[in-house]
Amino acid sequence: MRWSQALIPTHKEDPADAETVSHRLMLRAGLIRKLTSGVYNYLPLGWRAIRKVEQIVREEMDRAGCQEILMPIASPAELWMETGRWDVYGKELWRVQDRNGRQFVLGPTHEEVVTDIVRNEVRSYRELPFTLYQIQTKFRDEVRPRFGVVRAREFIMKDAYSFHRDEASLDETYRALCDAYTRIFDRLDLNFRAVEAATGAIGGSASHEFMVLSDTGESEVIVCECGYAATSERAEGKIAPPPTGEEERPLERVDTPGMKTIEEVSAFLGVEPWRLVKTIIYEADGRPVATLIRGDREVNEAKLGLALAADIVQPATSETIEKVTGAPVGFAGPVGLEGIEIIADHTVEPLTSVVVGGNENDVHLTNVRPGRDFRVTAFHDIALIAKGDSCAKCGKELDSFRGIEVSQAFKLGTKYSTSMKATFLDEDGEAKPFIMGCYGLGVSRTVAAIIEQHNDKDGIAWPLAAAPLAVEVLAVNVKSDETRRVAEEIYESLRAAGVEVLYDDRDDRPGAKFKDADLVGLPLRVTVGDRGLERGVVEVRVRRTGEQTDVPTDGAAGEIQRILGTLT
RNA sequence: CGGGGCGUGGCGCAGCCCGGUUAGCGCGCCUGCUUUGGGAGCAGGAAGUCGGAGGUUCAAAUCCUCUCGCCCCGACCA
Numbered sequence A: 001m002r003w004s005q006a007l008i009p010t011h012k013e014d015p016a017d018a019e020t021v022s023h024r025l026m027l028r029a030g031l032i033r034k035l036t037s038g039v040y041n042y043l044p045l046g047w048r049a050i051r052k053v054e055q056i057v058r059e060e061m062d063r064a065g066c067q068e069i070l071m072p073i074a075s076p077a078e079l080w081m082e083t084g085r086w087d088v089y090g091k092e093l094w095r096v097q098d099r100n101g102r103q104f105v106l107g108p109t110h111e112e113v114v115t116d117i118v119r120n121e122v123r124s125y126r127e128l129p130f131t132l133y134q135i136q137t138k139f140r141d142e143v144r145p146r147f148g149v150v151r152a153r154e155f156i157m158k159d160a161y162s163f164h165r166d167e168a169s170l171d172e173t174y175r176a177l178c179d180a181y182t183r184i185f186d187r188l189d190l191n192f193r194a195v196e197a198a199t200g201a202i203g204g205s206a207s208h209e210f211m212v213l214s215d216t217g218e219s220e221v222i223v224c225e226c227g228y229a230a231t232s233e234r235a236e237g238k239i240a241p242p243p244t245g246e247e248e249r250p251l252e253r254v255d256t257p258g259m260k261t262i263e264e265v266s267a268f269l270g271v272e273p274w275r276l277v278k279t280i281i282y283e284a285d286g287r288p289v290a291t292l293i294r295g296d297r298e299v300n301e302a303k304l305g306l307a308l309a310a311d312i313v314q315p316a317t318s319e320t321i322e323k324v325t326g327a328p329v330g331f332a333g334p335v336g337l338e339g340i341e342i343i344a345d346h347t348v349e350p351l352t353s354v355v356v357g358g359n360e361n362d363v364h365l366t367n368v369r370p371g372r373d374f375r376v377t378a379f380h381d382i383a384l385i386a387k388g389d390s391c392a393k394c395g396k397e398l399d400s401f402r403g404i405e406v407s408q409a410f411k412l413g414t415k416y417s418t419s420m421k422a423t424f425l426d427e428d429g430e431a432k433p434f435i436m437g438c439y440g441l442g443v444s445r446t447v448a449a450i451i452e453q454h455n456d457k458d459g460i461a462w463p464l465a466a467a468p469l470a471v472e473v474l475a476v477n478v479k480s481d482e483t484r485r486v487a488e489e490i491y492e493s494l495r496a497a498g499v500e501v502l503y504d505d506r507d508d509r510p511g512a513k514f515k516d517a518d519l520v521g522l523p524l525r526v527t528v529g530d531r532g533l534e535r536g537v538v539e540v541r542v543r544r545t546g547e548q549t550d551v552p553t554d555g556a557a558g559e560i561q562r563i564l565g566t567l568t
Numbered sequence B: 001c002g003g004g005g006c007g008u009g010g011c012g013c014a015g016c017c018c019g020g021u022u023a024g025c026g027c028g029c030c031u032g033c034u035u036u037g038g039g040a041g042c043a044g045g046a047a048g049u050c051g052g053a054g055g056u057u058c059a060a061a062u063c064c065u066c067u068c069g070c071c072c073c074g075a076c077c078a
Helices: A022-027 A043-062 A079-081 A111-121 A165-189 A261-269 A301-308 A318-325 A415-419 A441-453 A481-496 A510-522 A558-567
Strands: A032-036 A039-042 A074-076 A094-097 A103-106 A132-137 A154-164 A192-196 A209-212 A219-223 A229-231 A252-255 A277-284 A287-293 A314-316 A341-345 A356-357 A363-368 A378-380 A398-414 A423-425 A432-433 A435-442 A469-474 A500-502 A522-526 A538-543 A546-551
Touching: A022 A032, A022 A301, A022 A356, A022 A441, A039 A043, A039 A341, A043 A132, A043 A154, A043 A165, A043 A441, A074 A079, A074 A287, A079 A111, A079 A252, A094 A432, A103 A435, A111 A435, A154 A219, A154 A441, A165 A192, A165 A398, A165 A435, A192 A219, A192 A398, A209 A219, A209 A441, A261 A356, A261 A363, A261 A481, A277 A301, A277 A318, A277 A356, A287 A318, A301 A341, A301 A378, A398 A415, A398 A510, A423 A469, A435 A441, A469 A481, A469 A510, A481 A500, A481 A558, A500 A510, A522 A558, A538 A558
Parallel strands: A192 A229, A287 A341, A341 A378, A469 A500, A469 A522
Antiparallel strands: A032 A039, A074 A103, A094 A103, A132 A154, A154 A435, A192 A209, A209 A398, A219 A229, A219 A398, A252 A363, A277 A287, A277 A314, A356 A363, A398 A435, A423 A432, A522 A538, A538 A546
């Protein structure tokens, strides 16, 4: 690839609307361009990186015995109605109509479609187990696209689906695919961690996510030195109880003008946040529910959903809150709250004197005694576990880190096969629903994650496995005949040897070309210029270490390949 | 969806409050000369319906209304 003829539009300055390192660098190095919010063009270098990752994914999936297929992007709404996800998936489901007004879905994932294939084609337990996968563009109409391709509305995903006659078989494939993921991310030189995860809208019993460690990651992972690791939504732990046993005092009504948040109220009244009890109104599958939790803690909506056996749990709208509590948002409280379930977290149980909202504008209640002043419908564990709590497994203090979720594996069980009546005949002659697993891996997101972990102040520093090309040959001054002759020769020799080379043959200032080379960040840079040629050498520089060696011009291509072989 | 902010040559921005000549600046781009090992210098040049629509006014980038787009913070997920 000759730079002078390639579309590699680099930028000297940072784009204004990019926040994270990977997003900035992908734009600056000319990998991607935004078409519209959350939708990107992949330019030559970006697309090459995507294909590198895809290839590794493909190799490892194939090695694990999976079969690649390709399903349509658009699928008919009826399929999604069968499983109920037409409603449950919500606004994220990207819906389109054909000319006749028939509704379609642009696939965010393909459980429905793959299950439809299998129910039509597979009859017998003798054909099980097997795993199908595809690498394809997916659509999710995200509420808030951000961080470039990390959270895009259109993105590239590898999705795999396994079909089994029993749990044991599912377990085996599940483990094999988690191993495949480990190999993939190892090969991509990522610092990652497999963690236990909650099962979201996709459903199912067990789940793991693979997290690439990054401070800009959107996910929080709770970890313990005993080896326990889980997403914060999933994490189990023990929350230290506060001191209790205050003297019993009569309930008191206090004016708290405009004090809506825990911080405001606790600062205003001069009490610790844990002495407050937050009342948060949720809507669980449409019905309002009040939740109580200690003021210094957050509600875990996944746990709340489990406790209520609800598919969709979301914070209530302000209209609902006002209707339920009779007060504007910010002043909800459990005292005198009628006609609604009140679910309290266990953290509330030992408290003896707390501050709560007064269900009246600008009013809170103090010296409130749970049991005396209000009742709850039930206590549940609905608190989000955080760094500093103790591990449910070993009791040690939990730590946390942030990560980018690059893949997730689910044991789906029969959730989809049952609702879609996808069955096979088992040995005993009985029709049984397929037991399924599904395994997603965000390809475009993984490229961003790689950049997030492999960069420095000058730009991207690609690991060889994901690099768009392996080597950049940089001609310092193309007006010098000797420089051009040697650079061309090395370029052609490397290409002939099957090495992917970017040849910077642009008639530009050396400084600009060096800056671009660092920005684009190919693993090896071969500098061809008068300074080296006078001594009969070209300079080979490793992007990630800065290590530089002089290589004799004669036979340079061979030596460059040798050095390439030492890189990861 | 709630909160905050921004739309002005390809990119980054100023101008807007307090309407008033040819709408500026840096980078980039084109031409020429000089220059050539870490984003060059000089000279010349091209490029903007000031996001869109409506309104106020003698006059609108600037004021008003509506609208579209984009970004950031929170709830969702590969």
